[in-house]
Amino acid sequence: MNWPQIIVTVVTLGSIFGVVTLSLNLQHARGGMINFGIVAYFAVGAYAYAIFTQPAPQGLDQYKFGFGWPWPVALVAAAAAALLFAAITGWPTLRLRGEYLALTTFAFAEVFHSFLLNERRIGNGTVGLANVKRPISDWGPIEEKYVFAGAAALLMIATLLVFRRLLRAPYGRALDAIRDDEVAALAAGKPVQRMRRQVFLISAIPVGIAGGLYAMFTTLAQPSLFTAEVTFIVWIALVLGGERSVYGAVAGTLGLIFFEEVVRAWPFETVRSAQIAASAEHIVTGLLFIAVLRFQPFDRIAERVKATR
Amino acid sequence: MLFLQFLTTGVVTGCFLILATIGFSLTRRVEGFLNIAHAELLGVGAFTTWWLNADKDWHIVPAGVAAIMFTALVGLFVARLIYDPIRERGPAVLLITSTGVAFVIGGVIDAMIGTGIRTLEIGLATSYEPFGIRITNYQLIVVAFAAVVSVSLALFLNRTRTGLAIRAMSVNPDLAASRGIDVRTTSRATWLLSSGLAGLAGVMLAVLATLTTDLPFAQILQILAVAILAGLGSLYTVILSGLIIGIAMDVSVYWIPAGYRPLVAFSLVILVLLFRPEGLAGTRAA
Numbered sequence: 001m002n003w004p005q006i007i008v009t010v011v012t013l014g015s016i017f018g019v020v021t022l023s024l025n026l027q028h029a030r031g032g033m034i035n036f037g038i039v040a041y042f043a044v045g046a047y048a049y050a051i052f053t054q055p056a057p058q059g060l061d062q063y064k065f066g067f068g069w070p071w072p073v074a075l076v077a078a079a080a081a082a083l084l085f086a087a088i089t090g091w092p093t094l095r096l097r098g099e100y101l102a103l104t105t106f107a108f109a110e111v112f113h114s115f116l117l118n119e120r121r122i123g124n125g126t127v128g129l130a131n132v133k134r135p136i137s138d139w140g141p142i143e144e145k146y147v148f149a150g151a152a153a154l155l156m157i158a159t160l161l162v163f164r165r166l167l168r169a170p171y172g173r174a175l176d177a178i179r180d181d182e183v184a185a186l187a188a189g190k191p192v193q194r195m196r197r198q199v200f201l202i203s204a205i206p207v208g209i210a211g212g213l214y215a216m217f218t219t220l221a222q223p224s225l226f227t228a229e230v231t232f233i234v235w236i237a238l239v240l241g242g243e244r245s246v247y248g249a250v251a252g253t254l255g256l257i258f259f260e261e262v263v264r265a266w267p268f269e270t271v272r273s274a275q276i277a278a279s280a281e282h283i284v285t286g287l288l289f290i291a292v293l294r295f296q297p298f299d300r301i302a303e304r305v306k307a308t309r
Numbered sequence: 310m311l312f313l314q315f316l317t318t319g320v321v322t323g324c325f326l327i328l329a330t331i332g333f334s335l336t337r338r339v340e341g342f343l344n345i346a347h348a349e350l351l352g353v354g355a356f357t358t359w360w361l362n363a364d365k366d367w368h369i370v371p372a373g374v375a376a377i378m379f380t381a382l383v384g385l386f387v388a389r390l391i392y393d394p395i396r397e398r399g400p401a402v403l404l405i406t407s408t409g410v411a412f413v414i415g416g417v418i419d420a421m422i423g424t425g426i427r428t429l430e431i432g433l434a435t436s437y438e439p440f441g442i443r444i445t446n447y448q449l450i451v452v453a454f455a456a457v458v459s460v461s462l463a464l465f466l467n468r469t470r471t472g473l474a475i476r477a478m479s480v481n482p483d484l485a486a487s488r489g490i491d492v493r494t495t496s497r498a499t500w501l502l503s504s505g506l507a508g509l510a511g512v513m514l515a516v517l518a519t520l521t522t523d524l525p526f527a528q529i530l531q532i533l534a535v536a537i538l539a540g541l542g543s544l545y546t547v548i549l550s551g552l553i554i555g556i557a558m559d560v561s562v563y564w565i566p567a568g569y570r571p572l573v574a575f576s577l578v579i580l581v582l583l584f585r586p587e588g589l590a591g592t593r594a595a
Contacts, residue, residue, distance in 0.1 A: 034401060092583050099343055099400055103537055104582045107575045110530055114575070118568040232408050239405065272423070279420035286412030293406045294395050 006261050008149050012217060013261070014254040015152035019159050019210035021237045023203035025249040026163055028238065030172065031199040032179040033094070034102040037109030038234055040089075041082045041204050043116065043226035045211020047123055048081035049074045050221035053133040063124050071135045075212045082208025083201060090200040094193070109231065116223040128222025132215045148217050155213060159206040160246055166202075167246075175199065236289045256285070314442050315560045321448040323555025324455035325513055329528055330535040330547050331462065332506030337541050338479045339499045340396075342403035345529060346387070349414035350504050352525030354380040354511020356422055359520060362429050369431050369516075377508035384504020385497060387414075411526065419522045427520040451513050458506070459548050466544070471498050531558075534574040538581050553577075 020042055027033045052074035054066035093104040116123055123129050166172055178185040178192050186192050215221045241252020263281045268274040333347045354376045361372035434445035466472040474495045477485040486492045538550035558570040
């Protein structure tokens with residue numbers, strides 16, 4: 001087992017998905033919205049980054065747009081695209097509540113996925129966009145993978161700080177009030193609908209940037225990377241870490257990605273045993289998820305900490 | 310002519326979707342939550358059939374019956390073990406938990422079956438061509454089952470004691486309990502019934518399609534589409550909306566590439582959710 005490599009990968013992927021979990025935490029635990037289509041916003045960021053950095057199409061390329069712009073512009077474009085997508089999907093869906101909202105966001109993500117699969121003019125269809133541009137290939141003495149891990153961690157910490165700042169401000173308390181009792185918040189003069197929409201939009205921005213970073217890291221923007229499974233994984237990470245705290249969301253994601261990477265890097269003797277291990281990964285993830293939801297250990301710890309204070 | 314062919318295939322798809330969705334809607338109606346793991350129960354049914362039929366050389370009929378019974382028991386077991394203890398936490402937690410259940414069942418199926426494609430030992434389909442429209446005997450079986458299940462479910466829910474108890478419980482569990490209905494027995498009967506229906510749909514999936522382990526879960530998208538269009542929890546409109554989604558998906562192939570089938574189904578769903586969230590049934594499904 002190549003532990004240093006595993007740890008670098010866990011920090012990189014864990015931070016990238018950690019950003020998504022943090023946004024989900026903001027939407028769900030604070031805004032009371034169930035977004036079952038979070039992968040779509042992530043995919044929009046990744047594709048936007050890829051499209052803005054790709055050279056103009058040539059030869060066998062089927063995509064129509066490639067601007068060949070520098071990467072910082074493309075990252076901004078990724079954030080903007082995710083924001084725009086959130087505005088388009090949020091405007092009609094946020095009137096809905098609970099499971100209806102979950103289903104509509106899920107449906108939007110599926111439609112978007114199917115669109116990416118079939119519309120060759122955007123991103124080559126199933127093949128996707130390969131060789132997505134990485135910023136600078138020569139970092140002197142530092143290896144590129146460490147640069148990526150650092151960048152991803154930085155993005156995650158920045159997201160965490162911004163969200164924490166936002167939630168500790170009066171704005172965050174108003175959000176909690178809306179989540180706990182919408183009618184009372186409305187009676188107290190809080191613009192409930194507008195704030196829900198704002199949270200939905202704000203949380204899409206870091207998801208878009210994380211998508212761009214993911215495309216950079218994997219150098220790929222392909223529909224198969226953005227299936228409903230990503231949504232489920234992020235939800236599992238959120239539940240694992242305890243929905244009530246931003247640190248829990250990060251810890252849950254890192255833990256889950258670590259577990260996945262270890263299973264992936266394990267030296268298996270036969271193909272069959274590797275297959276079984278991959279299924280076992282699903283089984284254990286699912287069981288953990290069920291157990292955490294049922295016994296809620298993190299809520300209990302949080303309560304105990306509060307009681308001793 | 311080609312259009313009529315697509316229409317016919319659409320009806321078959323619709324009939325399969327009816328079978329796959331009725332159990333899901335029954336769970337939603339009586340237990341009050343969306344059981345995402347329902348699609349994996351289709352997988353349990355399909356792969357049990359495959360194992361008995363292709364591996365153990367059973368005839369398809371006893372293999373199918375055994376698979377349906379086994380699936381019903383698995384569904385009941387999962388419900389008693391996992392869903393019952395967290396019932397009072399509300400539908401959102403149950404919905405999220407059921408994705409975990411889907412992961413576990415899917416993982417178990419994956420571990421036991423492995424990758425690759427599987428087909429039953431039932432010979433190739435015989436096709437008939439009345440009026441130049443092709444339909445196979447297996448497709449006709451699916452249509453027949455959808456019709457039989459719809460009619461017998463209606464009779465069951467309206468004429469039998471258990472069926473009436475299920476309906477009473479779905480409307481008002483507390484009132485049903487105070488009127489002397491055994492809520493726990495009724496809930497178990499519902500789980501057996503809805504999971505058994507998932508098993509039947511799984512057998513049909515095995516008969517119609519070449520099986521891969523990710524095929525069952527892919528059905529959840531269409532099941533959700535049909536259930537939403539019908540109005541969550543309503544049963545009779547599932548028949549109508551199953552046909553609408555099936556026909557819409559297959560007929561759309563006439564104009565646009567086949568890859569867009571799920572997009573067509575979900576665009577319909579989004580439209581319905583935005584303009585008529587209560588679905589075709591028209592009743593408030595809160």
